[in-house]
Amino acid sequence: MNDYAISVIVNGVTYERRIPPRRSLVDFLRDDLALTGTHVGCEHGICGACTVMLDGVPIRSCIVYAVQADGASITTVEGLSPDGSTLTPLQDAFVECHGLQCGFCTPGMLIAATALLREKPDPSADEIRDELGGNICRCTGYQQIVEAVQLAARTGGTR
Amino acid sequence: MKPVDFGYVRPLTIADAVTALACAQGEGKVIAGGQSLGPLLNMRLVRPALLVDVNALAELAAIEEGELEVRIGAIVRQRGAERSAVVAGRLPLLAEALPYIGHVQTRNRGTVVGSVVHADPSAELPLVALCLDAIVEIVGPAGNREASIPDFYEGYLSTDLAPDELAVAVRFPAPAPPSGIVRAAAFAEMARREGDFAIVAAAAQLDVDVAARRVVDARVGLTGVAGVPLRFAAAETALRNAAEPPRVFASVAETVSDEIDPDSDLHATAAYRRSVARVLVSRVLERAWLRAFAGENGP
Numbered sequence: 001m002n003d004y005a006i007s008v009i010v011n012g013v014t015y016e017r018r019i020p021p022r023r024s025l026v027d028f029l030r031d032d033l034a035l036t037g038t039h040v041g042c043e044h045g046i047c048g049a050c051t052v053m054l055d056g057v058p059i060r061s062c063i064v065y066a067v068q069a070d071g072a073s074i075t076t077v078e079g080l081s082p083d084g085s086t087l088t089p090l091q092d093a094f095v096e097c098h099g100l101q102c103g104f105c106t107p108g109m110l111i112a113a114t115a116l117l118r119e120k121p122d123p124s125a126d127e128i129r130d131e132l133g134g135n136i137c138r139c140t141g142y143q144q145i146v147e148a149v150q151l152a153a154r155t156g157g158t159r
Numbered sequence: 160m161k162p163v164d165f166g167y168v169r170p171l172t173i174a175d176a177v178t179a180l181a182c183a184q185g186e187g188k189v190i191a192g193g194q195s196l197g198p199l200l201n202m203r204l205v206r207p208a209l210l211v212d213v214n215a216l217a218e219l220a221a222i223e224e225g226e227l228e229v230r231i232g233a234i235v236r237q238r239g240a241e242r243s244a245v246v247a248g249r250l251p252l253l254a255e256a257l258p259y260i261g262h263v264q265t266r267n268r269g270t271v272v273g274s275v276v277h278a279d280p281s282a283e284l285p286l287v288a289l290c291l292d293a294i295v296e297i298v299g300p301a302g303n304r305e306a307s308i309p310d311f312y313e314g315y316l317s318t319d320l321a322p323d324e325l326a327v328a329v330r331f332p333a334p335a336p337p338s339g340i341v342r343a344a345a346f347a348e349m350a351r352r353e354g355d356f357a358i359v360a361a362a363a364q365l366d367v368d369v370a371a372r373r374v375v376d377a378r379v380g381l382t383g384v385a386g387v388p389l390r391f392a393a394a395e396t397a398l399r400n401a402a403e404p405p406r407v408f409a410s411v412a413e414t415v416s417d418e419i420d421p422d423s424d425l426h427a428t429a430a431y432r433r434s435v436a437r438v439l440v441s442r443v444l445e446r447a448w449l450r451a452f453a454g455e456n457g458p
């Protein structure tokens with residue numbers, strides 16, 4: 001079927017590409033733009049690994065098609081740190097609290113938690129669990145992730 | 160887990176959307192939030208030739224408050240409705256049910272109307288639409304029409320919507336309760352994992368005459384126990400007739416669980432579903448009743 005021309009801003013950079021409509025947003029980010037920080041797990045909206053921000057709100061990029069993001073602005077894990085080389089306080093807190101082991105779920109966790117902290121700078125453990133409830137982690141048991149978000153809330157949120 | 164190839168259009172007017180669906184000759188599918196359709200496409204359970212993306216139809220992005228009803232347009236996100244003061248104030252049952260749908264990330268994208276129209280028998284919003292006597296506004300090649308909810312649902316994932324028709328809005332009747340009457344609602348759900356599809360979910364909305372301690376209007380419904388959401392007229396009558404309503408909550412819940420005939424599946428046996436239904440119905444009745452006296456609608 002016909003390719004579709006799209007223009008998308010990802011982490012502040014405008015990209016223009018031609019893509020087939022069936023290409024998911026996460027495949028577009030990873031394969032067309034080589035931004036492999038966003039992970040893809042289940043490919044049907046269950047695990048949360050592919051969470052990115054679309055126009056400022058976290059969504060699952062495996063069940064949004066890239067063509068639908070035409071004209072939109074996207075933030076991936078690569079775009080969290082303003083200068084691209086240091087870590088945000090949230091990322092530092094994940095390191096500090098052992099909020100990751102294999103790291104597969106981490107990009108999605110970071111995007112979801114960043115969105116939470118923007119909205120609620122001092123969330124309770126319950127609020128954190130509720131907000132991250134759609135992000136599955138096979139390694140940590142979640143406790144350290146909750147602690148990391150709480151630590152980040154104390155040390156500067158998402159900047 | 161990649162969808163079969165499909166064509167794509169993003170019309171700017173409702174008329175163009177309807178024309179695109181007509182041109183697809185039954186092979187077109189409307190996409191709004193895509194939180195149900197996306198997984199179905201990716202798993203190749205549906206293979207439409209054309210996706211008609213309605214996200215650019217700005218006129219369908221509003222929650223409109225009328226005197227007697229609230230109208231929710233087809234691209235209003237579940238998260239938007241969850242945060243709407245109009246929904247919180249006028250549609251307490253909808254406000255109660257919304258947080259049970261999926262997760263924040265899916266509610267940021269998924270729409271209220273899309274969920275009502277998708278007609279998943281374990282989804283929350285079809286149950287709310289049923290309990291509130293909602294009306295679906297439909298535009299098709301033959302013009303505009305309306306479908307009322309019990310008739311709109313034909314069975315498992317199937318409705319009276321034709322392939323060339325577009326659901327543009329759902330209207331939820333919300334007349335103000337008469338003075339002295341407090342409207343209160345509750346929703347409860349049992350799922351394998353938080354945010355997962357309900358094994359059983361129960362909804363109740365009570366209009367309570369707080370001075371007389373009587374129920375003047377009752378809506379009681381269940382989802383996850385049949386191919387469509389169900390309401391229970393006998394239970395609603397029993398609640399209206401009760402001299403001291405809390406005394407009949409347990410027997411009403413018992414009657415409801417006797418009335419249903421759920422299937423067994425991988426997740427739950429029929430007997431288990433019946434028992435969960437009984438517990439959840441009595442729970443939502445108690446909760447709604449207490450809320451009426453606490454003078455609060457919200458959670």
Ligand code: FES
Nearest residue numbers: 041042047048062
């Ligand atoms: S890969 Fe998108 S939710 Fe699992």
Ligand code: FES
Nearest residue numbers: 101103137138139
């Ligand atoms: S760190 Fe391994 S899945 Fe979360």
